[in-house]
Amino acid sequence: MQDVVLALLAKEPSHGYQLRARLRDALGPLGEALNDGQIYVTLTRLEKAGLVTWEPAGEGEGRDRKVYALTPAGQHRVAEWLTEVAWPRPAPTDFHLKLTAAAAARLADPIALVDAQRRELLRLLRDAQRAALAEPPGSVAGLLLEGQVLRLEADLKWLDACEQAWTTRGDRK
Amino acid sequence: MTEAVLRTRKLRKEFGKGDGRVRAVDDVDLAVDAGETVAVMGPSGCGKSTLLHLLGGLQRPTGGEVELGGRRVETMSERALARLRRDRIGFVFQAFHLMPELTAVENVEVPALLAGRSPRAARTTALDLLDQVGLADRTGHLPSALSGGQRQRVAIARALSTEPLVVLADEPTGNLDSAATAEVLRLFDRLHRAGQTLVVVTHDARIAATADRILSMRDGALVDQTVLAGAA
Ligand SMILES: Nc1ncnc2c1ncn2[C@@H]1O[C@H](COP(=O)(O)OP(=O)(O)OP(=O)(O)O)[C@@H](O)[C@H]1O
Numbered sequence: 001m002q003d004v005v006l007a008l009l010a011k012e013p014s015h016g017y018q019l020r021a022r023l024r025d026a027l028g029p030l031g032e033a034l035n036d037g038q039i040y041v042t043l044t045r046l047e048k049a050g051l052v053t054w055e056p057a058g059e060g061e062g063r064d065r066k067v068y069a070l071t072p073a074g075q076h077r078v079a080e081w082l083t084e085v086a087w088p089r090p091a092p093t094d095f096h097l098k099l100t101a102a103a104a105a106r107l108a109d110p111i112a113l114v115d116a117q118r119r120e121l122l123r124l125l126r127d128a129q130r131a132a133l134a135e136p137p138g139s140v141a142g143l144l145l146e147g148q149v150l151r152l153e154a155d156l157k158w159l160d161a162c163e164q165a166w167t168t169r170g171d172r173k
Numbered sequence: 174m175t176e177a178v179l180r181t182r183k184l185r186k187e188f189g190k191g192d193g194r195v196r197a198v199d200d201v202d203l204a205v206d207a208g209e210t211v212a213v214m215g216p217s218g219c220g221k222s223t224l225l226h227l228l229g230g231l232q233r234p235t236g237g238e239v240e241l242g243g244r245r246v247e248t249m250s251e252r253a254l255a256r257l258r259r260d261r262i263g264f265v266f267q268a269f270h271l272m273p274e275l276t277a278v279e280n281v282e283v284p285a286l287l288a289g290r291s292p293r294a295a296r297t298t299a300l301d302l303l304d305q306v307g308l309a310d311r312t313g314h315l316p317s318a319l320s321g322g323q324r325q326r327v328a329i330a331r332a333l334s335t336e337p338l339v340v341l342a343d344e345p346t347g348n349l350d351s352a353a354t355a356e357v358l359r360l361f362d363r364l365h366r367a368g369q370t371l372v373v374v375t376h377d378a379r380i381a382a383t384a385d386r387i388l389s390m391r392d393g394a395l396v397d398q399t400v401l402a403g404a405a
């Protein structure tokens with residue numbers, strides 16, 4: 001969240017509510033869970049860390065009177081963040097270990113676990129796809145939903161591979 | 174209360190004899206309601222296509238019953254069955270099966286002409302359907318001048334041309350890339366909303382996710398169901 005808020009500020013000095021609107025645009029339906037306070041909490045933390053400063057502006061009330069801007073350290077951090085190549089969740093390790101453990105200890109039938117997981121992912125896929133279909137063509141938020149759909153699709157393919165592997169293995173319960 | 178358009182009881186299909194005997198469809202009980210979209214998924218060879226062929230009267234079961242629109246299918250004469258397939262069922266296949274020497278609109282109007290509609294009525298309906306599948310500007314093209322996704326949309330329009338009780342689709346996106354799959358996906362989503370009854374066999378989770386229910390098939394039997402209808 002901190003890196004994201006910093007990057008949103010890179011465009012120009014902004015009010016908190018402007019950052020919130022930019023974030024909502026980019027995330028679309030996936031940004032609905034975001035609550036208004038989060039941006040301000042994050043801005044306060046960034047200010048303490050010396051990455052943003054603010055100046056009072058005439059308009060607005062309370063914390064919306066502040067116009068936030070990046071400090072040089074903040075600009076440096078944004079540049080670093082943009083060049084990072086970390087990728088979250090490259091492997092479905094948790095579920096893999098769940099299957100392995102369940103089979104080894106004969107706690108549960110791996111195939112039943114795969115079925116339950118598949119039902120859940122299919123529901124998530126349905127929701128993501130509906131949201132994607134509802135986005136106007138060319139929407140930025142639609143692109144994020146497409147990413148979610150494609151990942152779920154890949155995860156479902158992997159579940160098929162799991163089903164096959166655990167069906168042919170002898171250590172099924 | 175909706176009623177089942179398509180229903181099977183203890184449906185079974187075996188191939189071969191003796192030790193080589195394969196039970197491709199094993200005691201399948203299925204009821205598809207009017208307006209429902211049902212997807213069937215499962216590993217290769219589990220019997221999905223065979224099930225679809227039995228539902229559409231393309232093959233005769235070894236045992237059990239198939240009922241379409243309140244009529245028993247498996248006991249019909251070949252002639253009655255051919256008429257049922259032509260007039261009441263829309264088929265969509267992985268390989269499109271368009272006639273290469275006919276234009277898009279001619280391909281779409283074939284079933285309606287065979288069903289005895291007037292050429293004018295058949296043409297009007299065909300043009301309207303091609304418009305609905307987003308091909309209003311391709312009606313005069315031969316299949317060879319269309320992309321895979323466009324060909325499949327022509328095939329879907331053709332499947333709809335007799336206002337079938339049910340559309341049966343076997344791997345409709347099996348030959349399509351991701352972008353063309355997305356076109357078919359939008360189309361199925363719209364058909365679903367329009368109340369078309371649809372049974373689709375697919376390996377494609379995105380297509381399956383447009384359904385009200387997804388049935389998992391293994392070794393000829395339906396073994397699991399994911400209900401997607403309702404809560405979004
Ligand atoms: N005409 C036939 N004669 C003999 N065996 C057949 C025939 N048709 C299908 N089978 C067998 O029945 C089983 C189910 O085949 P089917 O084509 O229905 O599978 P499927 O689920 O559609 O597979 P795929 O996903 O690869 O299309 C397979 O073992 C297949 O070899």
Ligand SMILES: [Mg+2]
Nearest residue numbers: 221222223343
């Ligand atoms: Mg098949």
